[in-house]
Amino acid sequence: MGRQPKSEADKVHDRIAVLRADRGVSRKELADAVGVHPQTIGYVERGDYSPSLALALRIARFFDLPVEAVFSLDPLPSLSEELLRRTS
Amino acid sequence: MSISPDQTYLARTFDDGRYDWARSRRVRRRAVLAEAALLVALVAVTLAAATTSEGWTTWYFVAWTAGMLGFIPLHSVLNLGIRGVFDRDSRSLDEHQQRLADRSHNAMGWPSMGLSFAAWTGAVAVVALTGHVALALCLGFLLWFTSGLLTYWHLAWTAPEEPADADL
Numbered sequence: 001m002g003r004q005p006k007s008e009a010d011k012v013h014d015r016i017a018v019l020r021a022d023r024g025v026s027r028k029e030l031a032d033a034v035g036v037h038p039q040t041i042g043y044v045e046r047g048d049y050s051p052s053l054a055l056a057l058r059i060a061r062f063f064d065l066p067v068e069a070v071f072s073l074d075p076l077p078s079l080s081e082e083l084l085r086r087t088s
Numbered sequence: 089m090s091i092s093p094d095q096t097y098l099a100r101t102f103d104d105g106r107y108d109w110a111r112s113r114r115v116r117r118r119a120v121l122a123e124a125a126l127l128v129a130l131v132a133v134t135l136a137a138a139t140t141s142e143g144w145t146t147w148y149f150v151a152w153t154a155g156m157l158g159f160i161p162l163h164s165v166l167n168l169g170i171r172g173v174f175d176r177d178s179r180s181l182d183e184h185q186q187r188l189a190d191r192s193h194n195a196m197g198w199p200s201m202g203l204s205f206a207a208w209t210g211a212v213a214v215v216a217l218t219g220h221v222a223l224a225l226c227l228g229f230l231l232w233f234t235s236g237l238l239t240y241w242h243l244a245w246t247a248p249e250e251p252a253d254a255d256l
Contacts, residue, residue, distance in 0.1 A: 002184065036182040
């Protein structure tokens with residue numbers, strides 16, 4: 001089971017909101033696909049809740065991405081920055 | 089096999105979007121304060137009645153009935169505010185809701201046990217000091233009832249504000 005982060009250092013960062021916007025997926029659609037309530041996706045996006053490993057893997061599988069592309073212990077750079085870095 | 093939480097009829101009611109107004113932190117906290125005030129008032133009325141020679145009187149019965157009836161809408165609002173996580177089937181809860189429920193259970197374990205103990209000792213003390221058995225039972229019931237409500241109050245008070253619209 002996941003948990004609420006106790007401090008900033010304890011937080012799990014994610015790209016769910018960006019990926020949802022990119023794929024045109026609502027919170028409810030993602031929640032239905034991964035088996036949680038829509039507000040839980042909102043809590044994860046907001047950093048109020050660190051998902052369980054199983055939920056993190058299901059979310060990564062939904063976006064067809066490796067889990068480390070969606071979740072990180074360090075703040076994730078924006079996708080445009082990363083794209084620029086890879087192409088330059 | 090489905091990984092989604094089972095949506096029972098009760099779970100659908102607690103998740104109904106028509107009750108979003110009850111889920112804001114402000115409404116939840118007001119419901120907690122109102123319930124607590126009502127129960128404190130009922131305990132005070134019970135103790136006041138116990139100090140009289142008549143004990144169980146019509147005015148006490150009216151106050152008790154009004155208090156219990158007033159509790160029903162208050163608790164409905166509070167329970168809608170926390171999506172009924174303590175009352176619905178655990179299979180309808182996802183991992184975050186389960187986590188919130190467990191956290192409140194753990195936080196209120198000892199206070200709840202203390203109130204249950206106070207219910208017994210309070211009832212025994214009222215009988216020993218006044219001889220009013222019916223009022224002793226009422227006092228014991230109120231304190232025992234409150235011990236069961238502590239987890240609801242804790243969750244309603246501490247749960248974070250829900251994220252905005254799920255269709256975003």
